[in-house]
Amino acid sequence: MQLVQDRIERRVLTPGSRLPSVRAMAETTGYSKSTVVEAYDRLAADGAIRSRPGAGFYVSAPLSPLSLDRIGTPVEREVDPLWMLRQSLSHRPGALKPGCGWLPDDWLNSAHIRKALRAAARSKADAPLMGYASLLGSPPLRALLARRLEEQGTAAAPDQILLTESSTHALDLVSRFLLEPGDTVLVDDPCYFNFLALLRAHRAKVIGIPMTPNGPDMAAFAAALTEHRPRFYITNSACHNPTGATLSAATAHQLLKLADAHDLVIVEDDVFADFEYTPSPRLAAFDGLDRVIRIGSFSKSVTAAIRCGHIAARPDWIEALADLRVATSMSGNPLSAEILHAVLTDSGYRRQIEGIRTRLARAMARTTARLRDAGITPWIEPAAGLFIWARLPDGLDAAQLARDALAENIVLAPGNVFSTNGMWSNYLRFNVAMSDDDRVSGFLTRACRQPAPARNY
Amino acid sequence: MQLVQDRIERRVLTPGSRLPSVRAMAETTGYSKSTVVEAYDRLAADGAIRSRPGAGFYVSAPLSPLSLDRIGTPVEREVDPLWMLRQSLSHRPGALKPGCGWLPDDWLNSAHIRKALRAAARSKADAPLMGYASLLGSPPLRALLARRLEEQGTAAAPDQILLTESSTHALDLVSRFLLEPGDTVLVDDPCYFNFLALLRAHRAKVIGIPMTPNGPDMAAFAAALTEHRPRFYITNSACHNPTGATLSAATAHQLLKLADAHDLVIVEDDVFADFEYTPSPRLAAFDGLDRVIRIGSFSKSVTAAIRCGHIAARPDWIEALADLRVATSMSGNPLSAEILHAVLTDSGYRRQIEGIRTRLARAMARTTARLRDAGITPWIEPAAGLFIWARLPDGLDAAQLARDALAENIVLAPGNVFSTNGMWSNYLRFNVAMSDDDRVSGFLTRACRQPAPARNY
Structure with missing residues (x-):
């Protein structure tokens, strides 16, 4: 050769x-x-x-x-949710990504994946290597997910679980199921920026409900239900993205009462579930998967490379969602399901997650200190998870700061991409696993200390 | 109406x-x-x-x-495209599936996949095991696909290729890109049933153009362009699903001339590309990816278990499609791309495909003979591929036959699921790799010989 x-x-x-x-x-x-x-x-x-x-x-x-x-030159893009997604996913040698939404590869354990790959290579049956997946996806993985949900207080039969490519794909199917163009959806303000990009792709009208440290503001929520008759509300109850807020039991109760009264569907994205120390209230558990649809994946806690999310919902809704899934992407990835099942049932997984929780708590404390040193103020001190939502010194604009950071090969997540209105334009989301770094601190300190008249932003 | x-x-x-x-x-x-x-x-x-x-x-x-x-208990389903998809994907121990659209697992070679899995397990870098895919997907796989396209006469740069989960997912993205609810799409009549399910999910209006053995009927095509102003036309140029027809060079030329005159986008699904003996005309090659979008996957020729399709199109369209992809499913599956790349560059792949072609040709001849013996008449004798499209004896209804076959654990593909009108209700699509079987022949012979008055159908 x-x-x-x-x-x-x-x-x-x-x-x-x-x-x-x-x-x-x-x-x-x-x-x-x-x-x-x-x-x-x-x-x-x-x-x-x-x-x-x-x-x-x-x-x-x-x-x-x-x-x-x-190959034309890429157009100059607005700093919007799609800009954020593209920056996060772009391959930039040597880049630091305190703005991205996942753990560094070396926090996770490729050894578990390698072991699962070798096991798949040796598998007696050809099934996980050759055929299409069954309609809802791998039965053993669905049974395992049902058991895990039950451990978290949400009773779900395996047939109430549909495997998807990711939690984003799960939300996409749910949106296809529930939305007509022009329908209204409630989100948290701020919320995970991909919700905004996805809902825009569905041509939904998006109304943001201001977040409090205990969940969405209930007065604003009630008013929005009456005024906008939304089709559904999407949230993260625990380890809220981007704020790190935790839904309180009282807010969960009030929120579900309002949802009942207005026949509102709730989508709970629980992708950070495994990073909590102390389990906090879940809408899916309170409601029992009646009007709550629970979506999740293991992209954050196992690997983003095998793509395997899921939807847990009422059996009749799962039936309709499966129709949409097969019509729009035929079938799932049985090899991904096989590998994920092997990793989740590996005795090492629980220990690994415990290690990550401890490491995240330390990184959270250190990042908080570094931010405060640079003059950046956390909105709250989150109980767990990846994110700190923090305010820049007065007069600084986060989108401009993110553009400047890119010039130094640092990807930041500016507040405006998380919001449908301008009220968070001086906030940033920090991923604590990527922010405890002198280059990041150095950039932030310099950016925040420049005398105001000399700044462009 | x-x-x-x-x-x-x-x-x-x-x-x-x-x-x-x-x-x-x-x-x-x-x-x-x-x-x-x-x-x-x-x-x-x-x-x-x-x-x-x-x-x-x-x-x-x-x-x-x-x-x-x-909402409620699943209704008795009509024999429609979704019924067909569900039957094809359902796990039925001991079932025969002459109606399904893929090769039996043992025609493909799990050894290539196993070898690729072992290589991935040994890979020095964590990248294909741990991270998100880059925006368009694996660069080496896109470079390889670009070279393969060029061999088939279609010049495409790697950045004109976007990896997807499957060709169905590719068509879904293209539909999101091009369609508003209520827009019209042209399909062949008959066409692959999943096109109909997918377009229904997009709430498109679907117009079927009668197929001829050389491609769509040009007079009907021209009339539909004028009357319906469709947004795009989707077809398989080679190994047409379900008819086995092959687009002729003359029809390709006329079709593209009409498309130019009416500014019509064409989507060419080339998922059966590798099964052709003699390369036949491709719209993507004639047009040079100007108004043709080419989609494909290796679900039929490598494995359906790793899910990796692609879209080749104009760079500005790929840019827009990538936005839609990231907004609606975040990222591709780098592990799938890695495995597919390893299989496609394995020296055994070309030999395996050659073996499959030969085996398909033999199965095509034998299935044709068996069908004729049972009184079922092929529409044409296809030059290559998996499918024979064949007419039942007068008075028999294919949908009813498919229901009866299911009672004997045989999944058939009745004509009505491939069509937007009733004109193919006495046709069936046979997968030659699954139909050369005594149980299938036995059922068909009995079903077609029953004296007419005793039949329910």
Whole structure:
């Protein structure tokens, strides 16, 4: 292979030219014919050469020069939820991402995943490697998720669980199920920015309910129900994204009473469930999956690379959601389900999560101190989770700060992307697992200490 | 049709309510009974109403959004695209599935997947195991797909390729990108049933263009462009699902000329690309990805278990599609991309595909003979691929036959699920890799030989 590749690179073999026959190559090089066949086959599979049946192998043409014209410069984007998503997912060598919403890879344990991959490679049955998933997805994983939900106080049969690609995909299916274009949805203000991008894709009207440290403001919630007749409300009850707030039992009770009175569906995104020390109230548990739809995934606590989320809801709703799922993406990923099941049932997983909780608590304390030192004030001190929501010194604009940070290869999460109105434009969300860093502190300290008249923001 | 639709919209006819009998409707409106039958059939094909055998027509519940009426026990399902999808994906021990759309697991090679899993388990970097995918998905896989497309005559830069979960997911993103509810889409008649389920979920109006053995009927296509101003047309150019037709170069040329004149976008689903012996014309290659969007996956030729499809299109469209992708499902599955890349670059893959082609050709010949023996007549003899589209003896209804087959644990694919009108109700699609079986032949022979008066169908 190397020999042929070298000749192609040195233009000894030019695009379109014929390779020596297998026999000739074997004689020239001294390799066996089967070794040459194998090398040619792999080069062909790689696209470097092509076989023409009955006529031997030829060097492939390079990618069309046309392709160069097609790559335009990316447009200057607004600092909005999609900007945030793109910045978070962009590959930037050496970048720091205190604005992103997940743990650094080295906090999670690729050893569990590797072990699960080896087990899958050895599996007796071809099923998790070859076929389509069943309609609702892997029965063993759904049974496991049902048991975990029950441990958290929410009774759910395995047939009340539909596997999805992610919790975002779960919310997308729920939105397809519940929304017509123009319908209204309630969100927290601030809320996870992807809710806003997703609801925009569904052309929903979004109304933000101001957050308090105990959950959404109940007076505003009640008023919005009367005024806007929303189709559903979406929230994180524990480890709220971005504020770190925790829903109190009293607020949960009032919220469900209002939902009953107005026949409101509630979507509870519990993606950070495993990061809590002390379990806090869940709407799904209070309500018993009657009008609450619970979505979640293990992207934050196992890996984002295998994509496996879920929806728990009333059986008849799951039935309709499964129709939508099969119509719009055919089937789930049985290999992902297999790997996730193996990791979650591995004895190491619980210990790993306990380790992460402890590490997060320490990082939370240290990040809080660093922010205060830079003059940035946390909104609350969250009980658990990844996030601190914090206010910049007066006169600073978070979106401008995020643009400046990008120039230093630091991705920040400015408040305006989490909100439907302008009231959080001097806030930032910090991921404590990515913020306990001198380069981040250094940038923030410099940015916040500049004398006001010299600043652009 | 208009009359019934109006009544449904004005809630005079509510979901679940029975429509007037054909006779009563004919008497009330003054239309002939055959006109009423035609209108009811088209409304049923459209999904607006459903027929219950022996009990008349009923107003359907919508696929979405949530209709409170639909809540309750799962209804007896119509034999429609969703029925077909659910039957295909259902786990039925011992079932034969001549109606399904994929190869038996043992025709593909789990050894390649197992090898790729072991390699992933050993990978030095954590990247394919732990992180989110980049925005467009794995760069090496996109480069490989671009080279493969170029080999097939379609120049595409890697940045013109967006990885998706599947080709269904690809079409879903394209539909989100192009469609508003109520927009019109052209499909082939018959076409892959999931197109119909997906477009219904998007609340698109679907117009079927009669298929000929060389592609869609050009006169009907031209007329539909003028009359309906469709947003896009979706087709399979090679190994057409379900008919096995092959687009001719002349039809491709005329079709693209019409598309240019009417500024029509074309979506070419090339999921069966690797099963062709002799490459046939592709709209994407003729057009150069200007107004053609090419979607595909390796669910049929590698495995359905790892979920990895793709979209190739103009760079500005890919940019917009990537926004929709990230907003609605966050990120792709880097592990799936890694495994697919390993399999596609494995020297064994090309040989495996060649083996499958040969095996399919033999199964095609044998299935054709078996069908003819049972009195079932192929529409054409396809040049390649999985499918034979074949007509039952006169007087037999394919939907009823499919229900009867299910009682014997055989999943058939009746013609009506592939069509927006009733004209294919005596056709079935046979998967040749699943139909060369005595139990299948036995059932078909018995079903087709029953003396007409004794039949329920």
